[in-house]
Amino acid sequence: MALQKKFQLFLLLTTIISTESILLTSANASTSQEDTLKALNQQMIEMNKQIASLKREVTTLKAQKNKATASTTKTTKRRGRSGTMTVQRENPNTVAEPQNSAPRYASANSMAEPSQPDPKLIDVSQQSDEAKKNQKTVLDMLHGNGLPPPDRGASFWSPNMPLFSAATAHDETIYVGGLRIGFPGGRPTIATDDGRYSFSIGLALQEDIGSYINSGNRRGEEKGRFSQFRENLRRARIPFTFRYTNYAVNITPDFANGSAGLYEANMQYGGLKNTIFTFGFFEPRVTLEGAESSNEGSLMERPAVVELARGIAAGDSRFSIGGVTYGKRWYVGAYFTGHTYSSTRDNPNIIKDQTGGILRLAGRPFTNKNVDIHLGASASSAFNVAQTNNGKQYNFSGSPGFRLTQETLVRTGALDNVSNVWEAGPELAFRWKRFLAKAEYIKLGINRSDNARNLNFDGYYASLAYTIFGKPRSYDIRSAAFRAPGVEYDFDPKQNHWGALEVSGRWSVLNLNSHKYAEDGVHGGQQTVWTGGVNWYPSPHFRVSLNYDHVMATSTPNNPLNTRGRNMDAVAARFQAAF
Template sequence: MVVCQKFRLTLLITTLASTAFIFSQQASADTNQEATLKAMNQQMIEMNKQIMALKKEVTSLRSRQNKLKAETVKSNINQRKKNINVAQQPSTGMGTAAPSNQTIASTQPQSSAVPIGQPGNNITQQNPRMINVADQSSAQRDEAQQHQKTVLDLLHSTGLPPPDRGASFWSPNMPLLSSATEHDETIYVGGLRIGFPAGRPTIATDDGRYSFAIGLALQEDIGSYINSGTRRGETKGRFSPFRENLRRGRIPITFRYTDYSVNITPDFGNGEAGLYEANMQYGGFKNTILTFGFFEPRVTLEGSESSNEGVLMERPAAVELARGVAAGDSRFSIGGLTYGKRWYLGAYFTGHAYNTTKNNPDIIKDQTGGMLRFAGRPYASRDIDLHIGVSASSAFDVAQTNKGKLYNFSGSPGFRLTQETLVQTGALNNVSSVWEAGPELAFRWKRFLAKSEYIQYGINRSSSNSNLNFDGYYTSLTYTILGKPRSYDIRSAAFRAPGVEYDFDPKQNHWGALEVSGRWSVLDLNSHKNASDGVNGGQQTVWTGGLNWYPNPHFRVMLNYDHIMASSTPNNPLNKHGRNMDAIAMRFQAAF
């Protein structure tokens, strides 16, 4: 019994001792682990301090190296100037010798660029601080480069087509021509920047004071009038089942010196060589551009969009009629525009269009007029843009011809694959002035965009003839399927094309940008049609559907279908009894 009790007591003491030993070992291990972690943490802190110190040393060394390079280049250039001056001095009795060509060559700054044209070599860019800036201080160079960066931040948008005119200050997505960056594949040659800002070939001096750019806006149309809708007693007209047309063939050319620019753009579209613009601009005022010369003052919402970015192949007939009153292509203009984040104002005094006098030798006195457009964006967010505006233009004094003051309104039936018109007023005489005005409204919600405009037209006549009033309107809907949705541009108070996020590449599952559009448009050229001095010009309604594909920012393929319905115009042999017709067309566009 005693032995059993001793055994139990021994077992109990052994168990307690082993348990205490285990707990003591675990506590010791925890203490050691904690100490190890603290030591490692302290080592990491010390290493971070050493890394930061090394970064500061590297930054300091780079700064010293750049400063030394700049000083070396400046010293070499100054030495070269001294050598040239010495070489140009006349010989004296001291027998001073001109420096040899070898000496002069050795004083030229060394370029880091690989020679162009040698096999296996690529063009590398030089440091812009080392080129064409010998007469500028470091502060001036820094200020110029900061200005260029600011311009890029404001104007350079990726994935959007270049404009259809000269790349001057107003252009929605073109940076100022001194602002080409490495992203735009800029190289430096002999103090010049050569690059492709927004895809437009550009040459500029390194300080950005001088620049030159040349672009392209090419649009090839091909289509068919499926059903010309001719009725008995009507002339069939030139509605061909197959026709092609070079709609636009513009070559925008821009010269710029500081805040001044000159744009000249010949246009070879519609089967003839002509001039789209030739003007001078000043952009020295903040968010303001002044223009003098032949120019297209942008009137109406749809008319303010670049032809490279329209939702459909042609603008509505109501808009085209409004543009023709006192704005439109190659119109002589004096005026300007100014804008802010939420507002836009444009005003121009205008004259005749380029070549008008040459094409019509009967003109004795040219037309004078003007246009005004005011627009605002009262609400804007990432997903929503609300646009409200109003535009107006007037021919204060219509052109005087040897047959009197005549005027004619007509509406094109959709595509420019024919010169025929179904609705028209005919030549109206005794016209003293013509005007047009109307509101504009647009709403974007994410990828959906709706636009609408109503335009009233007036023809004031002298003598005993009654004044005439016509109207037109449209509504369009657009949805972006692929790519970035259409965006609002404050510099034109209009909407941009959808943005291409990635160029077309099926292997990478990249398909460019794709959108679908529809539009209903009406133009009514009837006014007092039952009166003896009224006009029965007819009413035209066009339903249009379209699909636009942008494989990249520089190319676009458009497919449009038009259904045209025109009421009768007794004085028009093409449309005596009313006419319905259908047409389908495609456009292949390139823009640089």
């Protein structure tokens, strides 16, 4: 039957070639231009008919081949005098191959059967319905739909990798030669048809505007730069991702705060199951709040104690070597880290760079459709603090909420003879349907090399969030953190579609006092911030946030802005675009 079909294909091709030759001869023989055009038009009609017929024949051949391959082989064994005999019952349309011999059609001039694809590679042009179904199930389990793109390169960390296999039905895709051009996850991407190579460009843009309603300075204190109206380009990142099979390179410049900088420049390997290795300038994420993308936080800024913890050995554009591995119920991340990309530029007095490391462990002991329980712990340390012309110095200072000012109310000041700095603490989160509660406690330590005593500080926060409409926040096993509310339908009042809406609140405390009455102690003050906010996602690519901060700080004698204690109020809005 297979030979008969091949012979029919040969006859069909011969018919097409002969028809084309006759029509061309007819067209050339005609001296009239009109007759030539008519002949060419008729030629195209006939060729289209032949092509359509050929496609039907090819489809029939493929169907018969698949049916023959899928046929089950029933094997029975019966014992005879000479031993065991194997009897095979095969599809009558197939030809049995001799046992223990080379396959048929194995000569050099014969047509080899196509090799089986590597299961590690994603061939987006030839995926079975079952493969697509399984792949969609995995993506839904990990990330869901209607979520914002990441704030960094869309490689193996990303919930929407630059693979067309992750594209949704709403993503536009076109073919140009052997390339696919489209928007998987909303990120412009060019990829080869087999998915081995890809290149994507993203965007994370955040514009903040706000006002300090009441700066709260008292008699004898400096007023400080707490403007009644200020705007800030908080983030302006343009991630570039180059990917080849299991390897990726991410380069993300950042043009925020009026200057060009670098957020990341790293190489990644993601060929092992549920494991990602990274080398280069990167943000190794530590603490629960720090593990969330800046595009998806429930409030505009992280708590002050989390920012201090990130700054020790993690944070933006930190040189890192390490990786993460994860499962449905567990997560482990570990990195060796060095200096930040801009440290030598910003501080030319550095003689020796910092070295350090981070470790984060997390688990999800219970989970179902309506409940997620998260338990974890993180720690990081600058084993060797950077040495400058002034020696090894370090300082902690807490931002008063929004990044609409460079002023700080609580701070330790520069501390000398610092040998190492560390942080550690537990993390807890609980989701029930549309409610999400999170809390962390972080201990901060500074060890000194001279006879001065070591210093210990701490901070903590508790937060609540509720999704009013849209999909509730979901758990991301790749980062062991919670994602943003999902947008089921883009904003369209005519269809009664309103995107996703979330309200949230947080209480956070940062204590920078350590042996504050001792000669070698620190009286850095304590800051408490109450924050309330609302997030509206009209689509996965846009967000509008409105936050209100009430800041209370105890006195800090070494800070002229806060010698007597200070309370202040501020309100700010953020407009976000992410692709």
